[in-house]
Amino acid sequence: MQAGLRWTSADLDVLPEDGKRYEIIDGELHVSRRPSWQHQFVGVEILTALHLWSTQTGAGFTNDAPGVILAADDDVAPDIVWIAAERLRGALDAAGHLQVAPDLVAEVLSPGTKNEQRDREAKLKTYSRHGVREYWIVDWRRRRIEVFRREQAALQVAATLMEDDVLTSPLLPGFSLAVAQLFRRLPEATT
Secondary structure, three states: OOOOOOOOHHHHOOOOOOOOEEEEEOOEEEEEOOOOHHHHHHHHHHHHHHHHHHHHHOOEEEEEOOOEEEEOOEEEOOOEEEEEHHHHOOOEOOOOOEOOOOOEEEEEOOOOHHHHHHHHHHHHHHHHHHOOOEEEEEEOOOOEEEEEEEEOOEEEEEEEEOOOOEEOOOOOOOOOEEHHHHHOOOOOOOO
């Protein structure tokens, strides 16, 4: 790509299938490595809790790292999404990518300044601009969750939850998850 040109979803088709995650955020290509064990472990814990609640209530659907095409220059793969059942109908393209903003997105932070900036700044701005109603930034190293909720047409900080807290959401009536539960069996790195 030449300097000054913006990446689009069509450009992703020519990138290699090499196990890396390629995302386009506001026309800029972001490439990340495969996530760590801890990252994926915490993601699965969140996914499982949301999936069980969704199955019991029939309120919606949860998925991990689906393609979400918010615009030609905003093509992302969030760690976890939840979308209300009625919104999912007609929201998938022929390839199975979401063409609408999920109701809820959770990103589990990966180590590194660049990774944290992407989730805390670029993705927050993108999710806010496209109508995500709630955004969770999960920091497994610090064992906390930052919750952003839509207020006055933008995602705003609603809470920072620590291990003693319980995660709930107005989007998910009756859902609750003890933050400590996410990290209780988290294996530590040996080095």
